[in-house]
Amino acid sequence: MATGEQQQQPHFVIIPLLAQGHIIPACDMARLLATHGAVVTVVLTPANLARVQPTADLISASNLPVRFASLPFPASAASIPDSCQNIDLVHSLELFTNFFLAMSLLQTPLVQYLRDQHPPPTCIISDQFQPWGMYVARELSIPRLIFHGFSSFALVAMRNIKDQAIYKSLTDPHKPFLIPGLPQPIQATKAKAPPFFYEETPGYEKMAEEALMAEDTCDGIVLNTCLELESHFIKQLEDVTGKKVYGIGPLPLANKDAASKAVRGNKPSIDELQCLQWLDSMPASSVIYVSFGSITHTMPPQLIEIGAGLEASGLRFIWVIKQSELMAPEVSKWLTEEGFEERVAGRGMVIKGWAPQAAILAHTAVGGFVTHCGWNSVTEAVSNGVPMLTWPHFADQFLNEMVVVEVLKVGVPVGIQKPITYGEEKTIVGRDVVEKGVRCLLECGGEGEERRGRVRELGEKVCKAVEDGGSSVLNLMKLIEIGSNK
Structure with missing residues (x-):
């Protein structure tokens, strides 16, 4: 130097x-x-x-x-x-x-x-x-x-x-x-x-x-x-x-205004105002947000199990599905022709493409985040005091899961034991496991309340940083x- x-x-x-x-x-x-x-x-x-x-x-x-x-x-x-x-x-x-x-x-x-x-x-x-x-x-x-x-x-x-x-x-x-x-x-x-x-x-x-x-x-x-x-x-x-x-x-906190949060990373595939107005109509901490980042690719059978688990839970949710994943005919057919979107209308929103994640996680209606444990997503969740259901896929994501679950104790694992890579996704997480996991995130009292308290307190601390x-x-x-x- x-x-x-x-x-x-x-x-x-x-x-x-x-x-x-x-x-x-x-x-x-x-x-x-x-x-x-x-x-x-x-x-x-x-x-x-x-x-x-x-x-x-x-x-x-x-x-x-x-x-x-x-x-x-x-x-x-x-x-x-x-x-x-x-x-x-x-x-x-x-x-x-x-x-x-x-x-x-x-x-x-x-x-x-x-x-x-x-x-x-x-x-x-x-x-x-x-x-x-x-x-x-x-x-x-x-x-x-x-x-x-x-x-x-x-x-x-x-x-x-x-x-x-x-x-x-x-x-x-x-x-x-x-x-x-x-x-x-x-x-x-x-x-x-x-x-x-x-x-x-x-x-x-x-x-x-x-x-x-x-x-x-x-x-x-x-x-x-x-x-x-x-x-x-x-x-x-x-x-x-x-x-x-x-x-x-946490670098996501560099985006302090709503406009910056909305476009962070890419142009959203949904009108940000429409998304936030939908969240405005929901009770505090009642919505589960599901997104696996930009690189992961979820195979059609797993996507359908995720959707079925969200539907069976009866909970409110926002679920992000990539455009590349929607190219599978069975996924598009299941979402529309087989009636998934119609059945969850009112309590479930499917975003097809890029989502305004920073704005969504910052909303008071969001009470849980199903995440692939990319470090950007983890810091966004912690900054906003949102507990996580961890679903790592590869690279450093399993180590980040250890931070979330075992060190900070602000998340629960869905139970992934082996890396998931494109074209090699063999172990499918069933709809019952998905349903149990998202319910666990929003459970009242006991461990659920303690977890929410920890992540809220941690969020306040990192915001002061x-x-x-x-x-x-x-x-x-x-x-x-x-x-x-x-």
Whole structure:
């Protein structure tokens, strides 16, 4: 890091993984940094900028100094269709290495773009899955931080498992073991806590090596979390990495007005006002919200079981089904011709496509969230004091479930034991399990009331973290200082 006395206006360059779950917090981070006096450039491609254009327009209207660099996606050079500009559009496992290659090829045009920018860039914040950001920072001779989209708990758990070489002695990926180095006994399996960055997957060795090098040589780690949520694990992560960790979250709280919450991540597939008016008509804490994020793909038999469980519960709900999932004829037929939507009319809303999740979770009528445990969704739920029914699918999601259920005790598990990947979903969670799970979330008295009390109290604490003088704001100011030194 440069240590000269000269101070200049900080200009942060944020390089997110081209995935909604990483682009969304990147935009939140940009808004926060710009609000505190920094110029910010968010690096995207045309298709990804189009997705967040409503957010970009709102930021522009607020006169915040945030720029969106739309670099051409190097599809032909990486032998990948131009339509695969976001990870949720890559439906073939064989194309994932090409997708990561395409992102790395943005390095040269990005350096050329940044050399013409004024004020000049003073700090790079690159996603953990964009390790080539270290080369950009090196060429520009500026400091670089890594943004991890994972929880600090997940990062500590993965690091401790790797350092203890636990996987070398395991032959069964589903055999339970105690995660070493935690303050309480928590079990995992290799399937639930996979090696970082596909490091054991053929074809990903170079990317894994670069990712580890990028973390070893970075000037700090930025997380979508806060001391009020994960103080012990943030400290532990600093100890095991030797890096300063800056918890500046929960990042969803950067969106303070209704308009920003409504368009966070993408243009909603439903009129936001219509959705909120429907929620306005419902009693407080009476609605279950069901959504599995942007990347997960639920197979038709499982979708039908989820719907049947929601119907049998008799509870009010909002259920998000992706457009790609609706392409299955049996799903569309079951929703309409077989009468599901008609039977639940009045108490159930099906959103087909992208939902205004931030606005929905912030509404007082929502009393529970059935979630895939992506860390963005977890922080949104906690920020709004909403308990969770956990339904992890892959990657860090099982570790996040452990945070929700075993550490924070603000959720209940649906009982998923093995990763669920596209085209390989074999174990179906039955409608009776779904019904029991959502009823458990809204149960009166006993454990249900205690759980709601805990998550409400936790929500109040994390909201204070992003207020003036809060831990996240103080960390944000430390980032501004890093970007101010040339």
